[in-house]
Amino acid sequence: MYVKGHSALRRGRQCTESDVFHVVIKTRNNHPFFNDFYLARSLVKTLMFCEEHCFCRTVAFCIMPDHVHWLVQPLNKSLSKLIYSVKKQTSSERLKWARSFYDCGIRNESQLINTARYIIANPKRAGIVASVNDYPHWDCIYVS
Structure with missing residues (x-):
């Protein structure tokens, strides 16, 4: 759901290169586009591209x-x-995003680690898999 003025909260906000954010980006109308394995892997490739081209550093993600x-x-x-x-x-014609996104700044290392754990445990909490090891669309720098 897009909240009017939500993007205005971000306008003018300054962040430094050391800031880390937990971002949640929803699909349009919460449509389960990523039940399609290839769309999910395409998003993984895009996230990796951003990191490889030094646009960001990914700590963890889960699609x-x-x-x-x-x-x-x-x-x-x-x-x-x-x-x-x-x-x-x-x-694309096969994937549409919601207009806005949610973000929360991470304040310390403890919050960073707890948030990473929360993110990678999502498929298990949602009942999609019995073990996060069975889910193919996540990664975390803390897990090798």
Whole structure:
């Protein structure tokens, strides 16, 4: 759901390259586009592309059927521009994104680790898999 003025909260907000955010990006109308394995893998490739080209540092991500959780540190782009780039790169006739996104700044290392755990446990909590190891659309720098 888009809340009028929500994007205005981000306008003028400054962040540094050390800031990390938990971002949630929903699909349009919460449609489960990512039940399609290939659409989910396409999004994974886009997130990896952003990291490989030094736009960001990904700490963790998990692609759920109708949204993505991304624990990310923007580097050479603002958070809004980074999200816009991901949406633009992946949008197609088969995949539509909701207009807005949710983000929460991470304040310390303990919150960072707890948020990463929360993100990768999503498929298990949602009852999609019995073990996160059975889910193919996630990654975390803390798990090798």
